[in-house]
Amino acid sequence: MSITIAGVSRRFGNFQALSGVNLQVPAGSLTALLGPSGSGKTTLLRIIAGLESADSGQVLFDDRDVTQLAARERGVGFVFQHYALFRHMTVAENIAFGLRVRKSPAADVNQRVQELLRLVRLEGLGQRLPTELSGGQRQRVALARALAVRPQMLLLDEPFGALDARVRQELRGWLRRLHQEMHVTTVFVTHDQEEAFEMADQVVVMNQGRIEQTGSPQQVFDHPATSFVMDFLGNVNVFHGRVTAGQLEAGPIRMAWSGYTQDEPRNATAYVRPHELEIDRHAEATALQATILQATPAGSLLRVRLLAEGYGVELNVDVVRERADQLQLRPGEQVFVRPKTARVFMPEPEYVI
């Protein structure tokens, strides 16, 4: 079942949580709502579930307008960040809840509960209370409970946010496989770009109640639509400079940029990812002179932190192992840094009257 969000806005007092959001979630997709806290991603998820109402705009499931439909009639499975398990019920009773309130026959309920306990690999723990389980187990119970009623879509609010790194990694892979088997339309909220990129086939980047960009992880990563997306995707080197007639200047750096070809200079910001910077020992006119502060091996990469004293800029550069072995970089050494490529964003000009 596909989800369509059309012009949805929501205000809490003086805080505009969502302003005119439009979004299409294809049927059977795994979509991530990615953004910093306060970006409106959780509010959007709750509006899809019917747990929060929109001030204006529409929510459609396929072609059906569900904007006015109560949460309990939407057939949506919702998983909360802090699990929200019914604390006085056993694991089995938790999973059975949705079926019991629908008055399913007891035999069917028991069979379905066993099925789900197997699915989330918690066989034999049905009679435990939630407090007797680990965080990862609790979240799996929450998933089983949401899936028990065969929802038409699954919505997850920071599902792994409260878990430690190892469990989080394990559950991500597991959820991804689960989605591949069941193909139920799934939307999850996260502030962790790694999680979004690893799991989702569509990433929606949100900021201040608006959608900045929607696309596949590859698209979003390689072609960030806005400077916010570029910044948020993290660990990026920022150069402030000017563009004139198709040429970017930032300190000694010179790069061709076809986005602006007029003669009048304009302020611009260039964003360069750590792996897009090159370190060299030979001086070059268009390279930035910098001192190595730190060099840390990280898998197949050497993460190098440098300081360009002339401009007071700290740089992060990822060097592949072979090249690092060639260069033999040591903290304190002077080297030259040059971007291989960059994404340039021009702020809207400020007109002075």
Add this chain to the structure above:
Amino acid sequence: MHVSGGGTNSGRGLRVNGDPLWLRLLLIGSAITITGVLIVIPVVYVFVQAFADGPGAWWSQLTEDADTRHAVLLTLSVAPAAVLANTIFGLAAAWTLTRFRFRGRLLLLTLLDLPFAVSPVVAGLCILLIYGSQGWLGPWLKQAGVQVVFASPGLFLATTFVTLPFVARELIPLMESLGADEELAAVSLGAGPWQLFWRVTLPNIRWGLLFGVIQCHARAMGEFGAVKVVSGGISGQTDTMPLRVEKLFQEYNNPGSYAVASVLTLMALATLTAAWALEHWTNRRPTPSGKEL
């Protein structure tokens, strides 16, 4: 005596905080003395007086006077009625105040404490001014043939007003700490409002609710001031147990007065014991009050 400024963690419990012996003895002694003089001695004395002529005399004081019998029955019907009203109100108020954010919410929260702050006599007077024959609604009520003041409805209103905050005050912090997530989860799983209340909310708040109800009941039985104003003191009709105690005392019937007082005290002690047992029992249970989920 050698007094070290802490650091000796030798398990001699009384010395841990390093206060001098005379100060500890003074504080503990005065706490025991004050409790004894203000609470224990009067309570014991009520029973000593009530049973001065033996249990037989005590029993006949309670059962042979028709007005006293009526007072016991009246208290045992007005107090539960007020508790029931306040339980329903407390649940509704706690739900509204913890699950919704609206204009005037803080005002409502403050108003909820008013019955604790206002003198019960003033509360009784207000009821008199509104429902009495000279009051705002008096003529209209008279026409409709309903008597509120100097009758059981008035006693019910006065008692309900005075004990209004107990249940709500117990539930609000509890429901605030529980949060709404479990309820939202239940709704998204298809639960209707009644299923939500009976299957999710009530099991989570049952101990707090019961504790509030017990406290409310204890206070409702003992209420004197507000009830005194609206009762009119008609023997055998509008005298509750506390009013009966006073009336018998005024009539120089000390044995009767102490007998009724002892029953009231017994009820209060039973309530306290129930509350105490409940607290101990729920504290040993891991789940209901755990905030971890």
